[in-house]
Structures are given as structure tokens and as C-alpha cells.
Amino acid sequence: MTTLRTERPTVRARSGRRPLPPIIFLLVLALIAGGVWWNVFHQDAELQAEQDAACAEAEAAPHALDPATVSVRVYNASDQGGLAQSVADDLGARGFTIAEVANDPTNREVTGVGEVRHGVSGKSTAAFLALYLPGAGLWQDVRSTQQVDLVLGPEFVIGESLATDDVVDAALAEADEAAAAC
Known part of the structure; x- marks a missing residue:
């Protein structure tokens, strides 16, 4: 009896290398996202400080008197x-x-x-x-x-x-x- 052998593609041996380009891409993307969030929070703090200063100035402004x-x-x-x-x-x-x-x-x-x-x-x-x-x-x-x-x-x-x-x-x-x- 003869056994038929099906041909399978050859399996490449793993070289032990990791996919470096996708990891670098994800790290760069994470840095950009972190920079954007830092900028948003920094601008929000500046706007709040400006509003607080304007409100303090408004409180010190003269009020109408008779x-x-x-x-x-x-x-x-x-x-x-x-x-x-x-x-x-x-x-x-x-x-x-x-x-x-x-x-x-x-x-x-x-x-x-x-x-x-x-x-x-x-x-x-x-x-x-x-x-x-x-x-x-x-x-x-x-x-x-x-x-x-x-x-x-x-x-x-x-x-x-x-x-x-x-x-x-x-x-x-x-x-x-x-x-x-x-």
C-alpha cells in the first residue's frame, strides 16, 4: 500500500527576532498622544488662571454708588x-x-x-x-x-x-x- 503524501508548504524556522517596526510605531504614537494630552491640560490650567485673575479684577472694580x-x-x-x-x-x-x-x-x-x-x-x-x-x-x-x-x-x-x-x-x-x- 502506498501512502499518499500531501505537500505542505515548508515552515520557516523562527529566527527569534521580534517585529521591531510595529513596536516603534506604537511607542511614537503613545508619545504623541501623551504630548497632546499634556498640552490640553496645560492650556486648561492657563485658561483657568486667566479667568481667576479676571474675576479678582472684577471684584476689585468699583461698584455704583449714589x-x-x-x-x-x-x-x-x-x-x-x-x-x-x-x-x-x-x-x-x-x-x-x-x-x-x-x-x-x-x-x-x-x-x-x-x-x-x-x-x-x-x-x-x-x-x-x-x-x-x-x-x-x-x-x-x-x-x-x-x-x-x-x-x-x-x-x-x-x-x-x-x-x-x-x-x-x-x-x-x-x-x-x-x-x-x-
Whole structure:
């Protein structure tokens, strides 16, 4: 009896090598995916930090107050005569309570258009008043009341330096919108 032999393909002997190109490809792909995820998380952290800073700034922004509740002393620290009275008349017409009008009683040097002096409890009142004098600095002193001083500097120009009610309202609206976004 004869046995038929079927032909089988020859089996190659294993050489012991691993498939290196697919492993390298998978490693490169894993590195790219890790880089993408790191970038996403890094950008998210930056955006969160920016939002936190914007919200902190919005909290510090001045809030609308009734001008009748703001007591202001208007001081002239410039060489222009009658400047404090002119500004006091303008602020009084806008509803502010004018407590005093005089030359600056301190020896503090004022630069620019002026500064708003206040105590710890008058910080928000001073920020509100500073909206009316763009470019004015804020100076905190030791007073315990909400009384604020508007000190007019050498660069103050009558009719130009005080902000209009529309400009102040726009600044307050912008601050309210920023606070609402937080």
C-alpha cells in the first residue's frame, strides 16, 4: 500500500527576532498622544488662571454708588487758582456731597491729574470717585471714615479732566458685566 503524501508548504524556522517596526510605531504614537494630552491640560490650567485673575479684577472694580452718599473734600495741589472750587461745583451739580474746598493741607507731592485719598473703610467709595477723574491715583491713609479727598494735580485741565456721567456709567456697566461673567 502506498501512502499518499500531501505537500505542505515548508515552515520557516523562527529566527527569534521580534517585529521591531510595529513596536516603534506604537511607542511614537503613545508619545504623541501623551504630548497632546499634556498640552490640553496645560492650556486648561492657563485658561483657568486667566479667568481667576479676571474675576479678582472684577471684584476689585468699583461698584455704583449714589453720589449723595459720597462725602468729598476737594483740594487743590496745583498752581491754578480757583481749581478746587470749580471742580467742587461740578461734583456738587452731579449730586456729590462736598464737605470742604481748599488748597491741599498736606505736604504730599501730587503728580498727574490728581489722586483720591481714602481710609480703609472708604476704599470702595474712593474707587467710585476715581471713575470721575481718569488717571488719578488712589492713596490710602489712616483715616477711619468713608470720607474721601479729591486732590487735583498740576496736569488737571478744567473741562477736560473730569469724566462725563456717560463715561462713568459705561465704566460701571463694564465692571458689572465682568462681575456677572464670574
